Amino acid sequence: MGESLSQIFIGALLTNNFVLAMFLGLCPFLGVSGRLGTALPMGLATGFVMLVASICAYALNLVLSAFHLDFLRLISYIVVIASSVQLVEMVMKKYSPTLFRAMGIYLPLITTNCAILGVALFQTARDYDFPQSLAFSTGAGAGFTLALVLMASLRERLQLANVPTVVQGTALSLILAGLLSLTFMGFAGLGGGE
């Protein structure tokens, strides 16, 4: 509590980046980051779902705490997230079928993206009020997109490089992500975080 909105935003965007510092949303991070063309829309879609989920979670939490039904929190969050993913999927299928096909299985998998449930759970755990929750979820969404785009650009470059066969694949991506995470640690202290 007592954090300003900009502190929360920058904290979620850079210092405590969801992917690189808190390891949330790694499956799409490693799965979709092969090409820049799919990474950006995927990031934006996830960011949008995060925002919707965060607003719904805030409202839900008010209702649940009013009736002392805290133990239902997890289940109701999951249901809300699943329905908003369904919404995004329908909109995208209607307006951009090519993109819809390019994302493939990863679009419905946003439901099981830890980053989204993470946003909802962390904002509840930290007792954020409504503007704070909004700042937190936009920051988290932007941070996720940033990490995804950075990683996709790096991996596109890496395809041209000559790497030993043993290293290729997930191991290389993980070490790359580690280096990226190391650079993000340079932001520690920005925004007056811990």
Added chain:
Amino acid sequence: MSLKKETDDGITFDTFMEGIWRQNPVFVMVLGMCPTLAVTVSAVNALSMGIATLFVLVSSCLLVSLIRNLVPKEVRIATYIVIIATFVTLVDYIIQAVSLSLYEALGAFIQLIVVNCIVLGRAEAHASRNPPLKAVLNALGMGIGFTIGLLALGATREILGAGKLFGFSLFGDHFQPWVVMVLPPGGFFVLGAWLLLFSFMRSRSEKGAQHG
């Protein structure tokens, strides 16, 4: 309809061993990595997270397998998610009751077991098509494989980053801790290194098979 088809190859030892070795969720399938990397700063955290996931995995697979013929195909994913979420809430409250310090160390990551791909993946791919006993055995193997993977990561990171194992100091006072290993980048590096080792061993054994 093919989804409901039962695989009738019976229960073999492989049903159990599959998850531990050949399809190890951490090292071979690289699934469920969010909790894997976030909580493995120490061996104790890693072990408790592994056991919590094991419990959720086994009990939800049992339930999914028991009701596999009652659930309509269209709503099966939603049903599985609700079942999993129920067991996770249970685990969350149990850990809170047993050890508050552990609960604070793991934080929101216990609740995030809900979105662990391994659990939903097992429920959908195995438990929904197999009789209870087989489903439970398979889930048990997967859970143990996951725990072993977590423990390997957690122990490596704790030894390198703090010079300890399960909280006991290993090297005495002169050890200069490699702090980056317990920080987020270390998680990526250690998992990357383990995967590297496995892929190196695999390519060695393939070469050996060609020459032999």
